[in-house]
Amino acid sequence: HSARLTIDPRFRVGSIDRRVFGSFVEHLGRCVYDGIYEPTHPTADEEGFRTDVLDLVRELGVSTVRYPGGNFVSGFRWEDSVGPREERPRRLDLAWHSTETNEVGLHEFARWLERASSELMLAVNLGTRGTQEALDLLEYCNVTSGTALSDLRGEHGSKQAFGVRMWCLGNEMDGPWQLGHRSADDYGKLASQTAKAMRQLDPEVELVVCGSSSAAMPTFGEWERVVLEHTYEDVDYISCHAYYEERDGDLASFLASSVDMDRFIRTVAATADHVKALTRSEKTLAISFDEWNVWYLDHFRSVEQITGIDTWPVAPRLLENVYTVADAVVVGSLMMSLLRHADRVRAASLAQLVNVIAPIMTEPGGPVWRQTTYFPFALTSRLARGVALQVPVETTRHRTATYGEVDTVDALATHDAETGQGAVFLVNRSTTESCSVEVDVRSLGAVAVLEAHQLHDADPHARNTLEQPERVTTAAPRVVDLVDGVLTVELPPVSWTAVSLG
Ligand code: AHR
Numbered sequence: 175h176s177a178r179l180t181i182d183p184r185f186r187v188g189s190i191d192r193r194v195f196g197s198f199v200e201h202l203g204r205c206v207y208d209g210i211y212e213p214t215h216p217t218a219d220e221e222g223f224r225t226d227v228l229d230l231v232r233e234l235g236v237s238t239v240r241y242p243g244g245n246f247v248s249g250f251r252w253e254d255s256v257g258p259r260e261e262r263p264r265r266l267d268l269a270w271h272s273t274e275t276n277e278v279g280l281h282e283f284a285r286w287l288e289r290a291s292s293e294l295m296l297a298v299n300l301g302t303r304g305t306q307e308a309l310d311l312l313e314y315c316n317v318t319s320g321t322a323l324s325d326l327r328g329e330h331g332s333k334q335a336f337g338v339r340m341w342c343l344g345n346e347m348d349g350p351w352q353l354g355h356r357s358a359d360d361y362g363k364l365a366s367q368t369a370k371a372m373r374q375l376d377p378e379v380e381l382v383v384c385g386s387s388s389a390a391m392p393t394f395g396e397w398e399r400v401v402l403e404h405t406y407e408d409v410d411y412i413s414c415h416a417y418y419e420e421r422d423g424d425l426a427s428f429l430a431s432s433v434d435m436d437r438f439i440r441t442v443a444a445t446a447d448h449v450k451a452l453t454r455s456e457k458t459l460a461i462s463f464d465e466w467n468v469w470y471l472d473h474f475r476s477v478e479q480i481t482g483i484d485t486w487p488v489a490p491r492l493l494e495n496v497y498t499v500a501d502a503v504v505v506g507s508l509m510m511s512l513l514r515h516a517d518r519v520r521a522a523s524l525a526q527l528v529n530v531i532a533p534i535m536t537e538p539g540g541p542v543w544r545q546t547t548y549f550p551f552a553l554t555s556r557l558a559r560g561v562a563l564q565v566p567v568e569t570t571r572h573r574t575a576t577y578g579e580v581d582t583v584d585a586l587a588t589h590d591a592e593t594g595q596g597a598v599f600l601v602n603r604s605t606t607e608s609c610s611v612e613v614d615v616r617s618l619g620a621v622a623v624l625e626a627h628q629l630h631d632a633d634p635h636a637r638n639t640l641e642q643p644e645r646v647t648t649a650a651p652r653v654v655d656l657v658d659g660v661l662t663v664e665l666p667p668v669s670w671t672a673v674s675l676g
Pocket residue numbers: 200243244245246345346387465525526
């Protein structure tokens with residue numbers, strides 16, 4: 175197999191917002207407790223946060239972290255999570271059938287994020303609560319001082335306002351599993367009212383209204399239209415959520431998951447543009463793809479096994495997917511899909527960050543390690559800079575059961591005018607054949623290969639585990655040559671590759 179493509183900085187899609195490299199920390203399973211936080215761990219800092227985890231989070235290059243949920247937020251009372259720790263209530267978390275101790279709350283998480291050099295993106299509870307509680311939380315977070323709630327924040331240890339810019343207006347309100355789930359009409363009205371009120375308090379906030387929790391929802395499309403007809407002028411983003419998995423051993427379809435993500439983004443953008451026309455609006459709505467990943471949803475069912483009202487555990491092992499090489503190739507290609515729509519996708523969150531469907535795993539009292547999916551995320555976050563470019567690819571195509579004919583090689587390129595550096599990301603979706611790719615980079619000028627990384631393994635289902643934490647890692651591609659402005663790279667089957675040039 176062979177493929178050919180051209181990188182040209184004039185073919186720009188849009189500037190890359192760093193918020194596209196966001197992630198997500200939910201009070202779910204061992205994401206917070208025994209994940210980022212474990213006071214008895216040998217590497218814990220004075221606040222109880224694991225510094226070995228923090229090191230990997232920094233290396234991952236996470237720009238923004240969505241918090242504290244997820245489904246969790248729809249039953250969350252934010253007041254429980256602030257003030258003296260010994261006075262914080264223990265609560266039942268209905269979403270995950272767990273007990274929430276509130277040992278880690280808003281202040282602790284904000285301090286953790288400072289250490290991680292990431293931005294806080296908060297979700298308000300529009301499940302069991304409403305506009306007033308959202309306003310209270312906004313006052314608590316963003317007013318400098320001199321009001322009841324801003325002064326309370328000062329008494330709780332943060333004289334300085336948190337200054338949170340990004341806010342989600344609830345979570346997955348289209349999902350029947352969501353506490354306070356409602357119709358598009360009811361949610362649209364509540365979201366509009368809450369958004370207007372929040373802007374009245376702080377005009378600087380950037381607001382995300384809930385889109386569908388997946389493109390497979392029966393209300394997909396109609397939900398977006400109705401919700402946006404209520405909220406178009408009040409919000410800045412509509413959310414998309416998507417999870418992919420290898421089903422019934424159909425690796426070929428799974429490797430083409432980004433075909434679905436591309437279509438999902440285009441459909442939501444088209445629906446938003448339809449409402450733009452209906453409302454005669456001047457503004458174009460952005461997309462916040464604030465939950466995306468590979469997720470083997472079977473594990474979801476483990477929540478249902480937690481029964482008995484008096485026995486809901488603290489930080490149980492939930493949704494702890496162990497990712498394969500193929501999963502990582504898909505994660506890399508999903509990031510390419512997000513960047514390919516850089517003009518519309520202005521924020522995104524890999525769900526989630528630690529232990530729960532996460533690139534980073536920990537053992538209590540023990541080590542931290544990188545899952546396979548860690549590598550494409552970290553490398554894309556570091557190398558994809560400046561603007562995303564359109565990359566027409568001449569490639570063979572092959573048939574998949576789920577998506578029909580798809581390109582065998584998928585590609586995305588970026589270019590940073592400030593540094594003159596470019597990067598190209600390549601996926602070989604073939605399960606059997608290698609592919610030699612030629613990339614015409616002449617319009618980048620006289621460049622050399624700065625770095626080249628490839629994720630591939632003879633066993634596409636190889637994983638990193640507690641016993642073998644470094645079984646899978648990236649290596650230099652077997653062939654990577656740059657001669658007369660043409661880059662040649664060899665892509666083995668089921669592989670993800672990144673090359674930076676400058
Ligand atoms: O990320 C796990 C869960 O997936 C989130 O809590 C929810 O929003 C989604 O259904």
